[in-house]
């Protein structure tokens with residue numbers, strides 16, 4: 001049996017986000033965010049009409065949850081701060097109860113020997129900020145930087161690993177292109193503006209972090225989708241895959257790591273009248289505040305083919321410029337509909353090594369959402385999720401190969417610690433190492449994969 005050994009200080013853990021686990025959405029002074037609002041006006045958009053107030057109760061159970069993380073051997077853990085809990089109006093007074101809560105979470109993690117990785121924005125725009133346009137409005141980028149600085153000031157003595165955003169492209173796609181996040185706008189030009197200001201907000205926050213001189217690291221977490229052409233020998237397919245890469249990966253990866261936007265993307269935006277409003281001085285802010293480290297969320301690749309029809313007068317979308325390719329025979333997670341392609345993790349890491357200065361990085365999310373896991377629960381009450389063990393180990397093998405070939409990859413975090421509320425899918429697909437029984441007051445039970453991961457951490461390999 002092959003043994004895959006990882007470096008001694010490898011970061012093993014999981015990731016979560018505030019809206020998805022905290023619950024207590026209307027308690028202790030928390031302001032509303034877009035999810036609270038959307039659920040209020042359209043509960044039927046959410047699976048089984050379960051809303052963000054009913055998530056996994058981490059707000060009340062964080063002590064036990066962190067004790068369980070310790071038991072499962074975590075060495076690090078990523079959570080996010082809820083902007084609307086900390087600053088209910090987005091840009092006004094700080095909620096002391098929220099400061100206390102996050103203080104306690106951080107202290108509890110440190111006492112358990114788990115390094116806290118803290119992310120500042122995980123899809124949860126405060127409603128007060130959305131009312132003035134969210135990241136479409138430049139002012140919100142500055143409000144975000146202020147919020148970030150408040151976090152650094154309160155928690156930066158103990159938190160030394162920060163992230164500005166998680167998957168910044170997702171709120172752009174969901175909120176401004178494909179209607180799976182609020183405000184459900186479909187407008188490419190506005191989407192580009194939102195993306196641009198999000199990037200600016202990240203650089204502004206990094207600038208403030210460095211100014212404080214707290215001696216930690218700050219990065220960003222990107223969902224990277226390696227783009228593969230239908231046929232390597234077809235030049236037009238290869239071009240289409242490059243373009244998809246520019247739209248969906250390099251749009252945030254290049255400015256975050258290199259401080260510049262991909263020229264081919266800028267050329268298209270100019271040609272089609274999609275350029276965002278940019279102000280003097282922005283370029284210096286973005287190029288002067290690139291990240292120290294990169295979190296990579298990897299779920300699925302993107303298969304692309306050349307556009308089959310000419311670019312017409314229809315509404316402009318990223319998909320106007322290339323077609324997606326439904327590759328026959330690909331392996332699919334039937335619950336989420338996402339392709340499972342383990343080698344993608346290796347290709348991404350080698351790309352970062354070869355084209356992004358081998359910047360320090362880690363796999364900040366990877367995971368498998370499964371519907372109806374209850375049927376795998378055995379008599380002892382443990383969910384026998386062998387499919388998840390297989391999923392993780394297959395990805396870890398490719399990660400290991402990248403490591404041995406010199407990729408600067410420092411860790412692996414699974415999405416996610418315990419079953420959580422996944423946006424409009426709510427509790428449909430379960431991703432956790434720990435099951436959460438919604439019927440039984442959120443009872444936690446470690447799944448087979450959670451115990452397996454504990455041995456991986458203990459052995460620093462498998």
Ligand code: BGP
Nearest residue numbers: 017166167336369415422423429
């Ligand atoms: C990532 C997000 C997470 C999480 C995960 C699983 O994109 O960062 O918040 O939800 O995907 O996806 P989903 O919950 O949509 O199945």
